[in-house]
Amino acid sequence: EIEKTTRKNNSKRRRQRKLEEERQGQEGTFTSVSAQHSTPELMAEEGPGGDRPHHHPPRRLLGEYNHQLCPRHFSSIVRPTKGVEMKPALLSLITVNQFAGMDHGDPYTHLSIFYELISTMGVPGEDEEAVFLRLFPFSLTGKAKTWLQAHPNQSLTRWEDVERKFFARFFPLSRYISAKSEIKTFSQGTDEPLCEAWERYKSLLRKCPNHGFDDVAQLKMFCNGLMPQTKMLLDASTGGSMMMNDSEEAITIIDALATSDYQAHHDRSQPTKKRILELDTQNAILAQNKLLSQQMEELKK
Structure with a gap:
């Protein structure tokens, strides 16, 4: 029994030595391959003690910090993939x-x-x-x-x-509130003709398209802001009261009166042009009066 145990232990030790020798042989092979693959460039980079030198970034001059290149293709809006003809x-x-x-x-x-x-x-x-x-x-x-x-x-x-x-x-919201308030508080100027008041009111509506007022509300606010004499003119044109008409009829009446008012206002604002003959006659009279005055002065001497 003792002899059997001894043989078993010897066999176990031989196997361990064999495994150890195989492991050392593999490590030696890896070291050899690594040495063969070491490039001359890597060896040249290593210093005297095998240490690699530190790489420093290229030096930049002080003036270079003030001259950065501008991005050539910057655009907040993405460029469409489809080409656009720009005439x-x-x-x-x-x-x-x-x-x-x-x-x-x-x-x-x-x-x-x-x-x-x-x-x-x-x-x-x-x-x-x-x-x-x-x-x-x-x-x-x-x-x-x-x-x-x-x-x-x-x-x-x-x-x-x-x-x-x-x-x-x-x-923004603040400007929207202000624009809507201008529509609600519209009023005709003292010397403002109907045609200009109507155009100004429609301009206020265009500048705030999301005002939320329907046609009836728009016309009521416009009529309420007119001068008393203008209201009387609108009522007289309808044969009663402007408020008895629907929105389409009211707009047609106001447009017609505004067009007529514009024409009358335009005709009044045109300066009267004097004819050439009238100017020549006036100049002749002035020249004659000046000559007579000079002659009278001569007689008094």
Whole structure:
């Protein structure tokens, strides 16, 4: 039994030595392969002690910090994938009607003109958004241009977003409340003719298209703001009271009276032109009177 145990232990030790020799042989092979794959460049980079030197970034001069290149393709509005034909004549018209973002500027009128100009291109409905996105930046200048460029690059991808942000910036809630109040408190000026009062009131409505007043409310506010003599004129033109007509009839009557009033006001404002013959006659009389005065002075001496 003792002899059997001894043989078993000897066999176990031989196996362990064999495994140890195989492991050492594998490590030696790996070291040899690694040495063979060491490139001359890596060896050249190593210092005397085998340490690699530290790489320092290239030196920059003080003046270089003041001369950074401007991004060449920056645009807050994403460029449409579909090509857009940019006619010089159309670009010229758009730049002539630019919006500067001033407090007195009218963003609704600006977009209305912008849409009208784009419509002259005859663009199909499915391509309109691409045209709006491409040409809208050319319609802005001053504060409005600065506002657009303040958005991150390529951040505005839909025309609906551009339009919404444009109105939020240049027609905020405070301005909406003020514009709506102007409509409600409209009043005709003391020396303002009916034609000018009617045009001014319609202009107030256009500048605030989301006022929420229906046709009847609009006409009542206009009539209530008129001077007493103008109200009497409107009532007389209807043979009773303006309030007894519906909105369509009332608008037709006001338009007709405003047109007639404009013509009469225009005729009164035209200066009377004197004819050449009248001017020559007056000049002759003045010259004759001057000559007579000189002759009288000579006789008195």
